[in-house]
Amino acid sequence: MIEVQDIYYTYQNGFEALKGVSLKIQKGQFIAVMGQNGAGKTTLVKHFNGLLKPTKGTVLVDGVDTRKVSIATLARKVGFVFQNPDRQLFCETVEDEIAFALKNFGYSDENIKKRVDWALNILDLVQYRKVSPFMLSGGERKRVALASVLAWDPEIIVLDEPTIGQDSQQKERLRQFIVQLNRQEKAVIIVTHDIEFVAEIKPRIVLMAQGKIIAEGEASEILTNAELANQSSLVVPEIAQIFKSLRDLGFDGNITDVYEGGKAILEKFGENR
Amino acid sequence: MAIVETKGLTYTYPIGTKPAFEDVSIEIQKGEFVILTGPSGCGKTTLCRCFNGLIPHFYNGEIKGEATVAGLRTTEHPIHELAQHVGLVFQDPENQLFSLSVEKDVGFGLENLGTAREEIRRKVDWALKITGTYELKDRAPYELSGGQQQRVAIASVLAMQPEVIVLDEPTSFLDPLGAKTIFEVISNLNKNLGITIILVEHRLDLAARYANRVIIMDKGKIVLNGDPRVVFSSDEAQTIGVGVPKVAMLFQFLKTHGVALSRVPLSSEEAAEAIREALAHD
Numbered sequence: 001m002i003e004v005q006d007i008y009y010t011y012q013n014g015f016e017a018l019k020g021v022s023l024k025i026q027k028g029q030f031i032a033v034m035g036q037n038g039a040g041k042t043t044l045v046k047h048f049n050g051l052l053k054p055t056k057g058t059v060l061v062d063g064v065d066t067r068k069v070s071i072a073t074l075a076r077k078v079g080f081v082f083q084n085p086d087r088q089l090f091c092e093t094v095e096d097e098i099a100f101a102l103k104n105f106g107y108s109d110e111n112i113k114k115r116v117d118w119a120l121n122i123l124d125l126v127q128y129r130k131v132s133p134f135m136l137s138g139g140e141r142k143r144v145a146l147a148s149v150l151a152w153d154p155e156i157i158v159l160d161e162p163t164i165g166q167d168s169q170q171k172e173r174l175r176q177f178i179v180q181l182n183r184q185e186k187a188v189i190i191v192t193h194d195i196e197f198v199a200e201i202k203p204r205i206v207l208m209a210q211g212k213i214i215a216e217g218e219a220s221e222i223l224t225n226a227e228l229a230n231q232s233s234l235v236v237p238e239i240a241q242i243f244k245s246l247r248d249l250g251f252d253g254n255i256t257d258v259y260e261g262g263k264a265i266l267e268k269f270g271e272n273r
Numbered sequence: 274m275a276i277v278e279t280k281g282l283t284y285t286y287p288i289g290t291k292p293a294f295e296d297v298s299i300e301i302q303k304g305e306f307v308i309l310t311g312p313s314g315c316g317k318t319t320l321c322r323c324f325n326g327l328i329p330h331f332y333n334g335e336i337k338g339e340a341t342v343a344g345l346r347t348t349e350h351p352i353h354e355l356a357q358h359v360g361l362v363f364q365d366p367e368n369q370l371f372s373l374s375v376e377k378d379v380g381f382g383l384e385n386l387g388t389a390r391e392e393i394r395r396k397v398d399w400a401l402k403i404t405g406t407y408e409l410k411d412r413a414p415y416e417l418s419g420g421q422q423q424r425v426a427i428a429s430v431l432a433m434q435p436e437v438i439v440l441d442e443p444t445s446f447l448d449p450l451g452a453k454t455i456f457e458v459i460s461n462l463n464k465n466l467g468i469t470i471i472l473v474e475h476r477l478d479l480a481a482r483y484a485n486r487v488i489i490m491d492k493g494k495i496v497l498n499g500d501p502r503v504v505f506s507s508d509e510a511q512t513i514g515v516g517v518p519k520v521a522m523l524f525q526f527l528k529t530h531g532v533a534l535s536r537v538p539l540s541s542e543e544a545a546e547a548i549r550e551a552l553a554h555d
Contacts, residue, residue, distance in 0.1 A: 036448055037419055139313040164445055167312040167475055169514030193448045196478050196519060233450040238478050238519045241541035246548060258519055262526035265548060269532055269555055 001025055001156060001187050002048055007057030009043055017043040018054070019211035025156070028185045030178060032198050032219075035208035036233035041191045042083075044208070045158045048189070049078035061156075076105065079154035083161040083191075085145040089133040094125055097133055098148045105152060119147040124173070138165040156187045163194040175201050199223055199237035199256040207232055220254040274344065276436055276469050277301040277324060277359075281338035284319060284328055293319040294493040296338070303436065306463045306470045306483055308501070310515045311490035317473050320490070321439050323347060324471065326355040343436055356382065360430025362440040366422035369429070370414035375406060378414055379429045386433075400432040403466075404458050420451025424458060431462065437469040438462065444476065456480050474516075481505065481518045482540040489515055502537035520544040 002025040009018040017040045025031060033041045046052040047059045050066040059066045061077060082088050091097040098119050102112045120126045123143045128136060133144050142165065149157065163171050178188050178201070192198060198205070202219035209232050215222055222228060224240045236244070243255045249268070255261045282297045294316030301307055309317050322328040326347045329336045340347045343358040363369050372378040380397045388396075401407040404424045414422055423443055430438055440459065444452035460483040462468045474480050481487075487504040489497040491513050497504045504510055505521035506528075520538045524547075527534060534551055538544035 037451075137314050165313065165475075167514055168516045169312060172514075194476075195449045196476065196516075199519075230450075233448040235449040235453055235479070238541045238544075239523065242520070242523070242545045242548065245541070245545045249549070249552065258522045258526060261523055262530070265523075265527060266530050266532065268552060 001027055001062060003058075003060040003063075004044070004047065005058045005060070007047065007054035007059060009040075009047070009052060010055045017211055020057075021208075021211070021213055023206060023213065023216070025187050025189065027155075027187060028182050029187045030182050030201075030203040031187070031189045031206055032203040033189065033191045033206045033208060034193070034195075034198070034232065034234060035214075039208040039232065040211040041208050042160060045080075045160065045189060045191055048156065048158055049080050050074040051080070072104075075101075075154075076152065077154055078156045078158065079149035079152065080158045081142075081146050081149050081160065081162065083164065085133075085138070085141040088145045088148070089141060092132055093130050094128045094133055094136075094144050094147075095120070095130065097144055098151050101148060101152050115151045115153070119151040122150070122177070123147040139167070139170060142166070143170075154186075156189070157181060159188070159190045161192055161194075162190055163192060163197050171197055193234075195223065195234055195237050199239060200258070202256065220256055223256050224254050275300040275341075276303040277340075277342050277471070279320075279323070279338065279340045282320075282323065282340055283337040284323065285335045286319075286332065287334045289334070292493055294490065297490075297495055298338075299488065299495065299498065301437075301469060301471065301486075303469055304463070304467045305485055306460070307472065307486045307488060308477065308480060308484040309471055309473045309488045309490065310475065310477065311496075312514050315490040316493040317490050318441055321361065321441050321471065321473060324437070324439050325359040325361050326350065326352045327361070353385070356435075357386070357433055358435050359437045359439060360433060360435040362423070362426050362430055362438065362443050364442040364445050366419065366426040366446075367415075369426045370422060373413055374410065375401070375412055375414055375417075375425050375428075376410040378425060379410075379432050382429060382433050396432045396434065397428075400428040403431065403462070404428040405454075418451065420447045420454060423447060423451070423455055427455070427458060427462075435468070437471065439471045439473075441473045442475065443472075444474070449479070452476070453479055456483060459483070477505075477516045477518045478520075481521070482543075489513060501539055505539075506537045 004023040006020050006022050007018055010016045035041055050071045053067050089097055091100055098116045099112050133141055162174055181188050205219050205222040206213055207215040207222055215228050223237055226236055229236050237256050239261045240256045243251045244253045247253045278300050279297050283292050283295045285292045311317050323340045324342055330352050370378050379400055380393045383393045401410055404427050406424045406428050444455050456479055459470055463470045481501055484501050487501045497509055505517050510517050524534055524537050534547040538547055
């Protein structure tokens with residue numbers, strides 16, 4: 001779906017944010033881009049919907065070079081939810097906000113209504129339909145921003161720091177939601193620092209440092225690697241720490257989530273008996 | 274005597290139709306490290322704004338009951354007087370820093386109080402050293418990383434030598450290593466200087482181990498208030514939807530499946546130790 005071929009990106013002030021990045025993203029994949037602030041994560045994902053075009057190298061979305069299509073065309077395929085929802089919201093009501101892009105895409109009124117209802121429903125925003133987005137809490141505004149992108153049903157969804165300001169119930173909802181999107185063959189890419197969120201839901205991890213991808217792989221491999229964590233200002237998740245320090249008892253040191261961890265301990269008790 | 278105390282405190286914002294929180298009574302003793310948590314919109318940030326007088330002096334609205342900090346009724350003393358006793362650190366350090374150099378930012382509050390030059394220098398240097406930002410003192414705040422900025426923001430309230438520091442989700446914008454450093458800095462202020470800490474947090478995996486008390490709010494009310502090991506292993510904490518530390522969730526999982534660890538762990542080290550011990554005695 002997305003093919004990033006050895007791209008470089010230099011900002012106008014001369015800062016080289018990407019220094020040779022290659023990556024392939026397939027249908028239905030769930031990917032977390034992680035790494036230190038300034039590692040190039042947001043710069044990279046902004047290439048997916050053509051907000052940025054590489055200084056060198058090529059980005060293909062469904063086989064099409066992002067340099068050769070407009071952002072408007074790409075936006076239909078790639079929905080982007082910013083870290084700060086206030087950069088994205090501007091309408092007077094939540095409902096108008098969600099309908100805005102749909103109107104721009106020229107959908108029929110009936111279709112717009114159907115999609116707005118669907119998006120309000122799925123993100124638990126029905127009661128705020130007629131409310132100004134600016135009356136809502138930060139977490140709620142983030143959900144409005146997400147709803148307005150999902151409403152036009154893009155194939156690829158990029159979420160920049162979706163868990164900031166969300167409590168654990170909302171995070172759980174977000175998790176279920178991403179699973180659902182993946183089932184519909186949509187690719188979901190999150191940029192995140194939330195190590196404990198990632199440790200539980202285990203997306204494929206793309207780890208960046210200083211404008212390059214320094215590691216790519218399964219969450220259980222990448223998150224449990226203390227050296228990689230150190231290089232990218234992450235910490236090894238709590239559950240993984242436990243099992244790393246219990247390796248001498250024969251535990252698998254790559255466990256990152258509570259459920260698997262709990263099962264492994266119960267098994268050990270079973271063996272003892 | 275409690276250093277922070279509220280009695281039947283209820284507050285409604287000027288535009289609010291119902292109270293942001295209701296009938297909150299808490300007592301925090303000097304030297305405590307308290308984590309205040311709860312789902313978004315539960316009223317925890319609003320409550321913090323009462324501790325340094327931002328409510329009611331800045332936000333107006335309707336306040337009932339009373340809040341006392343360091344023996345001062347917050348309704349009767351102005352913000353600048355309360356600021357000498359309670360420092361508030363916000364979520365986004367960019368909202369708090371504005372000077373051309375780190376040193377100036379950290380000295381700003383003291384300058385405003387008309388503190389003598391020499392004393393300002395001494396206190397600023399002290400605050401910078403304790404927060405590990407001394408080597409940054411000539412830099413501009415905007416040049417720093419988020420984690421460095423947040424440490425400077427802490428230094429700037431620390432320079433006033435308050436008895437209480439309230440931090441409202443100070444690590445939201447930081448990477449995990451930056452967050453860990455902040456929690457360590459706060460914990461040192463608490464342990465070494467005896468400063469009372471009230472920390473508002475969602476992400477408790479790295480913070481829980483430092484607290485001696487956890488208060489959980491839900492829908493404007495205090496629902497749990499006590500020892501972190503008791504609070505995090507209670508059924509209410511799990512159902513309210515606060516970020517119960519993963520290690521406490523693991524404890525709970527094992528308990529439901531018939532394996533009892535000797536105590537509720539608050540860190541991976543404690544958890545590993547408890548599991549090792551349980552297996553050895555099995």
